[in-house]
Amino acid sequence: EAGVVQSPRYKIxxxxxxxxxxxxxxxxxxxLYWYRQNLGQGPELLIRYENExxxxxxxxxxxxFSAERLKGVDSTLxxxxxxxxxxxxxxxxxxxxxxxxxxxxxxPGTRLTVT
Amino acid sequence: xxxxxxxxxxxxxxEGDNSIINCAYSNSASDYFIWYKQESGKGPQFIIDIRSxxxxxxxxxxxxxxxxxxxxxxxxxxxxxxxxxxxxxxxxxxxxxTLTFGKGTMLLVSP
Numbered sequence: 001e002a003g004v005v006q007s008p009r010y011k012i013x014x015x016x017x018x019x020x021x022x023x024x025x026x027x028x029x030x031x032l033y034w035y036r037q038n039l040g041q042g043p044e045l046l047i048r049y050e051n052e053x054x055x056x057x058x059x060x061x062x063x064x065f066s067a068e069r070l071k072g073v074d075s076t077l078x079x080x081x082x083x084x085x086x087x088x089x090x091x092x093x094x095x096x097x098x099x100x101x102x103x104x105x106x107x108p109g110t111r112l113t114v115t
Numbered sequence: 116x117x118x119x120x121x122x123x124x125x126x127x128x129x130e131g132d133n134s135i136i137n138c139a140y141s142n143s144a145s146d147y148f149i150w151y152k153q154e155s156g157k158g159p160q161f162i163i164d165i166r167s168x169x170x171x172x173x174x175x176x177x178x179x180x181x182x183x184x185x186x187x188x189x190x191x192x193x194x195x196x197x198x199x200x201x202x203x204x205x206x207x208x209x210x211x212x213t214l215t216f217g218k219g220t221m222l223l224v225s226p
Contacts, residue, residue, distance in 0.1 A: 004158070040123050042204045042216025043159065056213065091158050103149065104214065106158030 002026065004107035006092050012113045018080035021110045025073070025094030033104060034067060034077050035091040043091050043106075049075065050097070082114045123202065125221045134192040136220045138205035143186060147208035150179060150190045153219070154201045162190070162203075192222075200224045 005024040013019050025032050030051050035043035046065065048056040051072040060067065064083070069075040079086055089111050093104040128134050140148065146167045151159035165172045165179045165188075172179050178191040188205050202221050206214040 040219070042206070042219055044216070045213065048213070093158070103161050103164065106160070108156065108158050 004092055004094055004105055006090075006107040006110055008110055009108060010111050010113075012115065013082055015084055015114050016081040018078065019082050019112060020079075021077045021090050021092075021112075023075045023077070023092030023107060025075075025092070026096075026105055029094035029096050029105070030072070031095045031097055032069060032075050033093040033095075034075070035093065035106075037089040037091055037109070039088075046077070079112075082112075084114050087112055087114045123219055123221045125223060127223045127225065128195050130195060130197060130224055130226050132195050134195045134199070134222060134224075136190045136192075136203050136222065138188040138190075138217050138220075140186050140188060140205065140207045140217070141215070142207060142209050143183070145207035145209050148179070148181065148188055149206045149208075149214065150177075150188075151204045151206060151216075152199075152201045153204065159204060195222075195224050197224045197226055 004026055007022050011019055032049040034046040036046055037043045045059055047054055047060045047067050049069045052069050065079055067077045089109040091106055091109045093106045095104045126134060149164045150162040152162050153159045163174045163177050163179050165181050170181050176193045180189045190203060192199055200223055202219045204219045205217045209215055
């Protein structure tokens with residue numbers, strides 16, 4: 001079974017530039033999550049999707065961050081404009097609502113550096 | 116021994132020793148807990164989970180203990196191997212599908 005796929009793996013941009021991250025979840029997983037992980041910290045939830053609906057975006061900084069999951073499969077996370085403090089690893093995870101546990105499967109992440 | 120680094124608490128052990136990683140959680144209403152392992156350059160990987168109606172659960176070489184009285188969770192790894200070197204996170208479930216992660220502990224295993 002293929003895991004969660006993310007691209008790009010690394011991105012370096014100058015502040016005020018836009019950036020986008022892409023995620024392809026595990027086939028059949030209806031729930032998709034975007035997390036941000038700062039150095040030395042645990043992941044922090046940005047947004048959670050159930051199919052194409054964003055059911056929890058309370059932690060998403062909506063002035064500069066946006067996300068979409070138009071067909072309920074792939075998802076993109078965008079930052080415009082990026083700030084120095086946005087440097088972090090952006091993780092995508094997916095899970096199946098029918099699972100007994102709340103186990104989430106994580107992708108390798110995109111490491112963003114804003115200069 | 117255990118020490119607090121600049122960013123992460125670090126536990127250093129010798130290969131073959133048993134390791135114990137501790138976690139204090141914040142919400143007494145949390146009903147589900149997971150331990151994740153994160154290797155450098157990779158996303159977190161599920162290790163073991165436990166529900167709040169249990170106080171112990173065992174997996175292969177790993178045991179999770181839950182003490183709800185003091186809101187404490189621990190992960191025990193038996194016969195620690197160099198491949199166990201990673202950062203370990205505990206996560207608590209508060210509400211459906213919402214996981215809140217702790218800060219993490221770095222485990223360093225020397226051959």
